[in-house]
Amino acid sequence: MSRYQDKAISDEILEKLSLKNRYAFLNNNLTAILKPEQFNFLRNVQRFCMRFEKKNNIQHSLDEDFYEWIPHFGKEGYVTRAYKFEEIDLNFEYFGLTVDLLRAIAIDMFDPQFDMALGATILAINPVKAHHEGRPEVLKALKDLVTGESPGAILITEPERGSDAVHMLSKCTQNEDGSFTLNGEKIYNTNAPKSKWVVTYACAEKDNGKTMAQFLINTNWDGFIVKRVYIPWVPKIWLGHEYFENLRVPHEYVLGGIGKGRDHLFEGLVPERVMIAMGNVGEAWGALSHAFLYINMRKQFNQEILKFQGVGFTFADLWARTTNFTLALLKFCEEYDAKMEKFGGEIPRNISQAMVASASHLKLEGARLSERTCYECANLMGGAGVCDNTMMQDLVGLSRIQEIVGGTRQIQQYILSMATRQLYKML
Numbered sequence: 001m002s003r004y005q006d007k008a009i010s011d012e013i014l015e016k017l018s019l020k021n022r023y024a025f026l027n028n029n030l031t032a033i034l035k036p037e038q039f040n041f042l043r044n045v046q047r048f049c050m051r052f053e054k055k056n057n058i059q060h061s062l063d064e065d066f067y068e069w070i071p072h073f074g075k076e077g078y079v080t081r082a083y084k085f086e087e088i089d090l091n092f093e094y095f096g097l098t099v100d101l102l103r104a105i106a107i108d109m110f111d112p113q114f115d116m117a118l119g120a121t122i123l124a125i126n127p128v129k130a131h132h133e134g135r136p137e138v139l140k141a142l143k144d145l146v147t148g149e150s151p152g153a154i155l156i157t158e159p160e161r162g163s164d165a166v167h168m169l170s171k172c173t174q175n176e177d178g179s180f181t182l183n184g185e186k187i188y189n190t191n192a193p194k195s196k197w198v199v200t201y202a203c204a205e206k207d208n209g210k211t212m213a214q215f216l217i218n219t220n221w222d223g224f225i226v227k228r229v230y231i232p233w234v235p236k237i238w239l240g241h242e243y244f245e246n247l248r249v250p251h252e253y254v255l256g257g258i259g260k261g262r263d264h265l266f267e268g269l270v271p272e273r274v275m276i277a278m279g280n281v282g283e284a285w286g287a288l289s290h291a292f293l294y295i296n297m298r299k300q301f302n303q304e305i306l307k308f309q310g311v312g313f314t315f316a317d318l319w320a321r322t323t324n325f326t327l328a329l330l331k332f333c334e335e336y337d338a339k340m341e342k343f344g345g346e347i348p349r350n351i352s353q354a355m356v357a358s359a360s361h362l363k364l365e366g367a368r369l370s371e372r373t374c375y376e377c378a379n380l381m382g383g384a385g386v387c388d389n390t391m392m393q394d395l396v397g398l399s400r401i402q403e404i405v406g407g408t409r410q411i412q413q414y415i416l417s418m419a420t421r422q423l424y425k426m427l
């Protein structure tokens with residue numbers, strides 16, 4: 001199926017909007033900023049995406065199921081590069097948060113909804129990596145996730161507990177053999193209907209976060225029921241509404257027993273927020289690169305529309321903001337990697353606590369950047385920006401949900417306003 005119902009944009013412009021040219025715009029911006037090894041890695045991911053798109057004749061149309069692409073990206077080590085993954089014998093030579101930022105930008109520009117699905121898989125990978133304790137069953141799941149054999153999902157949100165994630169209603173009961181029985185409901189969980197492995201949380205006492213535990217679940221187990229929640233702004237991503245009905249979790253799959261779940265939940269929040277910001281900057285570059293090419297070609301009143309101040313100056317503002325945000329994110333990721341190296345892979349609690357505010361800063365501003373840039377770039381492209389001919393419609397849709405996922409805008413503001421008070425008290 002073609003990407004569009006009717007071709008509204010001329011062949012000449014559509015051809016110019018190719019992934020190759022969009023990457024070229026990004027690269028011209030990043031060449032002076034990135035170190036040679038960083039730039040080489042970015043180019044390698046881009047080359048892979050361009051070849052993959054061409055070889056498989058990918059149109060990014062609604063009928064393509066991009067979950068089928070994940071094993072191919074996994075084989076190249078492009079599901080995540082945040083760690084070396086020596087425990088599952090992958091031994092990536094080039095890894096870290098900075099490397100993962102570059103991977104995410106390249107893949108987001110290839111297909112932004114696909115990148116979000118990979119991002120949700122990474123959210124499941126992080127706790128499994130942190131708490132496998134050498135157990136072969138858990139390591140097997142980790143390998144499936146990192147190599148793309150299965151997408152992954154993280155199930156935190158419940159129908160009655162969204163922003164207030166700590167006071168969960170899902171209940172876990174420990175059995176004599178160390179296994180747990182789970183009862184409850186989760187919702188809006190990215191990838192869940194397509195995933196073999198999911199990570200979830202439940203409390204021994206409803207509403208009491210101090211009794212929270214964390215579990216790795218195989219979705220084929222009895223008592224795990226999942227239905228799809230359809231979000232029209234991201235039509236190709238499968239989100240789940242799950243029911244745990246006396247779901248038995250063998251003790252080997254308990255990632256954190258009663259009382260440990262809440263710490264594990266918070267531990268995942270810093271990387272989750274930074275990861276959303278990584279997707280956001282990819283979305284902004286994706287939108288900017290479309291608009292950059294379009295406004296240089298499209299003519300009105302006998303001139304390229306870029307030459308009208310209303311267009312050129314708007315583009316200039318968005319471009320500056322995106323470049324500045326990229327620099328901020330790069331600096332954060334490089335510092336994070338340096339600290340991971342210095343402290344042997346585990347950042348001390350006081351430093352990681354200090355990063356909580358930075359992660360909220362990045363999530364708050366990243367989501368805003370994506371929302372404004374995608375909308376404004378579509379606006380600069382007129383009808384061409386909002387019809388179904390280009391990936392701009394995917395970007396605009398995806399940008400609408402960024403202030404909701406991973407802690408809403410208001411929750412980030414709430415965290416930061418609390419931190420403001422704490423900083424004052426430290427004087």
Ligand SMILES: Cc1cc2nc3c(=O)[nH]c(=O)nc-3n(C[C@H](O)[C@H](O)[C@H](O)COP(=O)(O)OP(=O)(O)OC[C@H]3O[C@@H](n4cnc5c(N)ncnc54)[C@H](O)[C@@H]3O)c2cc1C
Pocket residue numbers: 120153154155156157159161162163164187188189190191231234239401404405406407408409410411414
């Ligand atoms: C596309 C998509 C993907 C998602 N993926 C996942 C996933 O993979 N895993 C997962 O577990 N969840 C996921 N979610 C759920 C997401 O994290 C929640 O939707 C989000 O946390 C908000 O919860 P809620 O929808 O219940 O809204 P509510 O918490 O009910 O919030 C409603 C409104 O009230 C505001 N509000 C609530 N409390 C406060 C407060 N204290 N101060 C100020 N304002 C407040 C919110 O900001 C919001 O505007 C996803 C959601 C979407 C839309």
